[in-house]
Amino acid sequence: MEFIIQKTIEAVQTLYNQTITASDISLQETRKEFAGDITVVVFAFTRFSKKSPDVTGQEIGEYLKQNVAEIADFNVIKGFLNIVIDDSFWINRYKVNAATPNFGVSASNGKKVMVEYSSPNTNKPLHLGHVRNNLLGYSVAEIIEAAGYEVIKANLVNDRGIHICKSMLAWQKFGNGETPASSGMKGDHLVGKYYVIFDKEYKKEIDILKEQGVSEDDAKKQAPLMVETQQMLQKWEEGDTDVINLWKMMNGWVYEGFDVTYKNLGVNFDKYYYESNTYLLGKDLIEEGLAKGVFFRKPDSSVWIDLTADGLDEKLVLRSDGTSVYMTQDLGTAELKYNDFQMDKSVYVVGNEQDYHFKVLFLILDKLGKSWAKGLFHLSYGMVDLPSGKMKSREGTVVDADDLVQEMIDTAAQHTEELGKVDDFSETEKTELFRQIGLGALKYHLLKVDPKKRIMFDPNESIDFQGHTGPFIQYSYARIRSVIRKSEGIEFTNVIPTVLTKDERELIQQLDKFPIIIADAAESYSPAIIANYLYEVAKGYNKFYHETPILKAEDEQLKKSRLGLSSLTADVLQKGMALLGIEVPERM
Incomplete structure (x- = not known):
């Protein structure tokens, strides 16, 4: 205005x-x-x-x-x-919006943003927490791109370290050569199985040592499995051929499994970084910081930064033996990413348990004089909880992402069949529809809440066709497509209303906000802004649909203009849901 x-x-x-x-x-x-x-x-x-x-x-x-x-x-x-x-203003706004190619999407602003999300460990399958991370990261990337930025979707894979060696050692000792092919298991599930086996066998060894009078802390260090795991990690770092080959084989299984999960979730990446390639980075930055007086060395040769003046504390950046800590690696990886892409902004999609870590990381880079540090942002998000007993999990402690997706599809099938709306669908059409509804329900439920908030996710509640849900918006879209199909090819393009009902006026006003909503969501890194807007649009259209004749309008001009308004509404719903990674079915 x-x-x-x-x-x-x-x-x-x-x-x-x-x-x-x-x-x-x-x-x-x-x-x-x-x-x-x-x-x-x-x-x-x-x-x-x-x-x-x-x-x-x-x-x-x-x-x-x-x-x-x-x-x-x-x-x-x-x-x-x-x-x-005046109504004339809104009629003109509608005319402009309906004639705008790719309405809502901004032209390129010449700026570049990297969005890093997922960041899995290669010792277990993706779980419910990863689902929120992936859906949030993907949606933020899509929204930022729609706001005019060039976007790079990045995934930093944690593919090395003691936790990876635990799965490797357990498979060596207890696997009997089992493979994804021989077991019929996805590769990430198979490797995760041996991570669990390691933990069980390790605990047994600790208990035996404790019975022999060894303290718990010492037992954890002396347990043969832990000693062997440490030795395996050392061999990996030395480039031992057998260990490296085992690591490549098992990680290969995991990547194949991850690819299936990512495809099922509908997310993708433009660039992969691997900790095995980045874990030695950052040491040059430590030397640079020592020379600038940003860091200081303690008598034991460890290197620290004093952030007490910034309201934080002293932070270790290099151990006394010269080895890196996570902060060292992250400093080096941040510089690597910038050198690769020279982006204006870099968004880290990581849970809120890492708030302190990123505050320190960004502060150190700023103190090192990195001009690009001002463009770093931690998109912190809360945990996802499930009502007790709602879903089974593979290991009894976390909800597996693949199980969650299948459960959502099954729940969608049950709800939809009960409503009797798919009796004339083929089995292939039903399968595709249930997938779209199940995933739409999951994604919308996780994305409609501000990222910073903790979520209680109830699968059944998320699939309600009448509530504040993804399926309600999907159904509203399908309703519009049904109306347009029933119009039997009436040409309504460029037919503009001359007068407006109250409901038409309100719907045009809602649609007019779409570009601003995308810009606000991009600025706030919040898909929730898009999700809640789409719910209001869907509600507005349903009110218009029930109270305003469309195909039975009193004259041909009104019929055409209302079909045009319906079509623009469908376009906004489809585009908006796509920004959330949600597909909309043509019929439901």
Whole structure:
């Protein structure tokens, strides 16, 4: 509403001989209980008018109505100037939006953003926490791209370390040559199985040592399995051929399994980084920081940074034996990523348990004088909980991503069959529809909540066709497509309404917000903004559908213009859901 801002500036200048700027003006959507579209908060102008807020609002309102053709009327409620925009303005906005190719999507702004998400460990399958991470990261990347940025989707795979060696050693000792092919298991599940076996056997060894009088801490260190695992890690770091070959084979199994899960979730990546290639990075930065006085060396030769002046503490960046810590690696990897792509922003999608780590990482890079450090952002998100007993898990402790996806598809099938809406679908069509609904329910439920918040995920609740759910929006889209199919090829392109019902007007206003919503979601790194907007659009269309004749409109012009409005609504729902990684079925 730029024209309202400019004319309000003009009104204050004319009425009160005062110069103000756009930043002095506060606009809000008019509350639903009052007549109006846009509200100007006038309290700040009373110091110029020397009058009450109501009188000031009345004077500015009169000026705007007389000088702005698009303003049909106004009212003032306790210092809030509610402006009614003329229908002609909304009809013109609809005309422009309907004729805009790829409506809602911004042209390139020439800037580049990397979004790093997933970051799995290669010792176990992806789980429920990874599902939120992947869906959030993918959606944020899609939204940022729609806002005009070039986007690189990155995945830093944690493919080395003691946890990887635990699976490797357990497979060596207890696997009897089992492979994904011989077992019929996905490779990531098979490797995860041996990680669990390691843990069980390791605990047995600890218990035996404790019975012999060894303290728990010492037993954990002395247990033969742990000693062998440490030795295997050392051999890996030395490049031992047998260990490296075993590592490559088992990681290969895991990657094949991950690829299936990623495909099922509908996420992808442009660039993979591997910790096995990056774990030695960062030492040059430590030397650079020592030379600049950013770091200091303690008597035992370990290197630290003192962040107490920044409200934090001292942080180790290099051990006394010269080996890296995670912070060292992350410093080096951050520089590697920037050198590879020179992006303007870099978004790390990582759970909120790592808030402190990223605060320190970004602060250190800034102190090292890295100009690109200002563009680093940690997209911190909360955990996902499930109602007790709702879903089985492979290991009894975490919900496996593959199990979750299948459970959602099965639940979608059950709900849809009960409604009797697919009796005329072929089995192939049913399978595809259940997949779309199940995944749509899962994704929408996880993305409609602000990323920072913890989520309680109930599979059954998420598939409700009438609630604040993905399937409700999918059903609204399918309803529109059904209406358009029933129009039997009526040509409605470029047919513009001449008058508007209340529901048409409100729907056009909702659709007009789409580009702004995308920009806001990109700026906030929040798919929830898109998700909740789409719910309002779907609700608005259903109200319009029930209260306004479309195919039975009283004349051909009305029928065509309402089909056109339906089509633009479907376009916005389809594009918006795609930004969440959700497919919309043509019929349900």
